[in-house]
Amino acid sequence: MAKKKQIELTIEEKLRNALVPKEEQLYKIPNNWCWTYFKDIFYIENGYAFKKIDYKKEGIPLVRISNIENGIVNINECIYVNKLEKNEEKYVIEKGDLLIALSGATTGKNGVYYLDEIAYLNQRIGNIKIKNKEKVLNEYRNYYIALKNEDILNLAYGGAQPNISPKVIEFISIPLPPIKEQQRIVNRIESLFAKIDRAKELIENTLAQFEQNKMAILHKAFTGELTAKWRKENNIDLSSWKEKTIDELCTSLKYGTSKKSKPEGSVVVLRMGNLQNGEIDWSNLMYTDDKEDIEKYLLKKGDVLFNRTNGSADLIGKTSIYRGEYPAIYAGYLIKLDYGKDIIGEYLNYIMNSNKARAYCNKIKSSGASQFNINAKKIGAFKIPVPTIEEQQEIVNILDKLLAKYNKIKNLEQQLEKIELLKKAILAKAFRGELGTNNPDEESAENLLKEILAEK
Structure with a gap:
């Protein structure tokens, strides 16, 4: 049966279809702007399904x-493939292209390709192309995405391994x-950013x-330099320091609960994530009402918690002390170091956050399923310098005073979070026409659309 001939729409009909109905528009924009759909000014090229046997040590970079x-395409550690023989143009990445992950745990992440040399696009990545680069700027597209x-991520489906269809x-x-306003918006964003x-x-x-500076102070603390004057005043020799393992100092190393927590509870x-800079961060909390777990894992003031698992090698081994602010138990990714009478909790917490501890954790960590792990047996073998209880307390007192001013500086970390939010706020204003750059006398963007x- 012969296919029906597709009716060619007039440019006015195409325009009506391309304009977002007023009731569906997300917010008000300047009168000489217009709301349109992604498909009318962009299209997405899918990557090629290269196989492992195609991977080479040299050739054309495969992204x-x-x-x-972090918003860019980095090919420093990429693999290579041979030149494709058919339909190569579809899979070529050029300078200025914007790529987006279409599946996996990082679905929606995107980055710009800034290199002069071409590369090939792998499967599960989309290349967001502009239909007419004289009418829509690369940078305008990049900032909007x-x-x-x-x-975009919310449009994905598939649970733990989300996917998104172009x-x-x-x-x-x-x-x-209008195109001139696009350029002014881009210039303003870049200036503010x-x-x-x-x-x-x-x-x-x-x-x-x-x-x-903090690590230098901690090094002095745990080599005896910080309390040299105190020892002299108290007629104590450095030979009083002993080296002991965590196992020798602790009565037990206990894993936390494996049961699921919930957004509300007692x-x-x-x-x-609650272990931050040696203290407990009481934001982003989860809860439980499980009586058995509460009885078994309830923390007491002074308990020291060790992070045994993390997706980042730099964060594994984080340790914090619980000061009894709120009733709490601890999750299975943490280990409670039940220390005995030979060590003070604050001293243990400080030394577990030192470079010495970090280096040890980095050495003994194992990896698997995108997570780094340290078990209780390995952390139990960690050897640390242990002075007398009196000198431990003196070290803690000195460190508390020295690091108090630095802890105020750590508030700057919150400023970093605010900076990212500020960038989002600037982008939101930019695409509402609220950066003070619009010229209402310019030709309407509908003519641009x-x-x-009109192009084939």
């Missing part, structure tokens, strides 16, 4: 999801300004210096 990092990243993305709506990034760099440098369940739609 995989792991190469998309960055703003809509969470919305067909679903097609009906995301986008405000389209540059100032924010300078502030962010200053904060990060301050925090890095703080961490360096008792807090501390998780690995017509020109895009």
